[in-house]
Amino acid sequence: MHQQFPAPEALRDTIACFWHTRPDSTEFEVIPDGYAEIIFYFGGQCGIFANGAVQQLPSPFLMGLLDQPVRVSAASQLDILGVRCFPWTVFDLLGLAPAKGPHAFEHPITRLHTALAVTMASGGGVAAAVTQLQQYFLQTRGGMPVDNTILKAGAAMLSAHGVLPVSAVAAAAHASVRTLERKFKRSSGHTVKDVAGLMRFEQARNQLWRDPDTNLADLAQALGYTDQSHLNREFKRYSGTTPAAFKSGVRSIISTRPLP
Structure with a gap:
C-alpha cells in the first residue's frame, strides 16, 4: 500500500x-536512491539492523543518502509518512549539518509527531496528515537560505537523471567545478559525483523493476555507464546484488502474483 x-x-x-x-x-x-527522507512512523517501535543488533530510531528520523541497503525492523505493522527531499536542500531546510544514513535529529518538526498521529487515527486520515506536513513546510520554507548555484545544479542533475558529468553540472549552475563541489559538499555532505551515481542507479533499478527483460548493455549505454561491466559494479555496490539477479527476483515476484 503506497500513496504519493x-x-x-x-x-x-x-x-x-x-x-x-x-x-x-x-x-x-x-534500497539507496537519490533522495534524503524525513520519516514519521506510527504503530510501534522501529529500528535498523546495525552491528548485529537493532538500533532504535525515534519518529521522525532522517534517512540521509545511503550507499548500501538498510534493513528495517519494527515491533508491529507500521504506517509510514515520508517527506522526500533533495539531498542538496534537506539540511538547509532543517538548519542541520549534513549527515549520512538513518539517524535521529533535533528540530522543531519532531514535535509534529503527536499531532500527526492524532490526525492519522481520526477521520481525516493520511490525506489530512500530509496536508499538515505541507502546511508546516510552506510556513517554514521562507527561512531557508537559498543558494541559486545549488538549486540550478540540482535542477540540471534531475533533468539528466544523474547522467551529466560534473563539468556540465557546473556549467548549468554558472559556477566553476571547484566552487560547485565546495558548495555541494557543504549542503549535502556528498560530492556531485556521489549523488549523480545514486540517481543513475535509481534509474537503472526502476527500469529493471518495470521491465525485467531490459537488455543490460542497452541500459548501460542509455544511462551513460562506460559499459555493462560498469553498470554491474555500480548496481551491486548500491543494492548488494547484480542487475541479472535483480531481474530474476522481479520475474519471480511477477510470476507469483495472482491473475486479475
Whole structure:
C-alpha cells in the first residue's frame, strides 16, 4: 500500500513529494536512491539492523543518502509518512549539518509527531496528515537560505537523471567545478559525483523493476555507464546484488502474483 502526494509548487525546488506506505511485513529493506527522507512512523517501535543488533530510531528520523541497503525492523505493522527531499536542500531546510544514513535529529518538526498521529487515527486520515506536513513546510520554507548555484545544479542533475558529468553540472549552475563541489559538499555532505551515481542507479533499478527483460548493455549505454561491466559494479555496490539477479527476483515476484 503506497500513496504519493505532490509537493505544493512553492516547495518543489526543495521537496520532491510526500508519501505514505504501510509495509506488509515488520522487516523490510530500504534500497539507496537519490533522495534524503524525513520519516514519521506510527504503530510501534522501529529500528535498523546495525552491528548485529537493532538500533532504535525515534519518529521522525532522517534517512540521509545511503550507499548500501538498510534493513528495517519494527515491533508491529507500521504506517509510514515520508517527506522526500533533495539531498542538496534537506539540511538547509532543517538548519542541520549534513549527515549520512538513518539517524535521529533535533528540530522543531519532531514535535509534529503527536499531532500527526492524532490526525492519522481520526477521520481525516493520511490525506489530512500530509496536508499538515505541507502546511508546516510552506510556513517554514521562507527561512531557508537559498543558494541559486545549488538549486540550478540540482535542477540540471534531475533533468539528466544523474547522467551529466560534473563539468556540465557546473556549467548549468554558472559556477566553476571547484566552487560547485565546495558548495555541494557543504549542503549535502556528498560530492556531485556521489549523488549523480545514486540517481543513475535509481534509474537503472526502476527500469529493471518495470521491465525485467531490459537488455543490460542497452541500459548501460542509455544511462551513460562506460559499459555493462560498469553498470554491474555500480548496481551491486548500491543494492548488494547484480542487475541479472535483480531481474530474476522481479520475474519471480511477477510470476507469483495472482491473475486479475
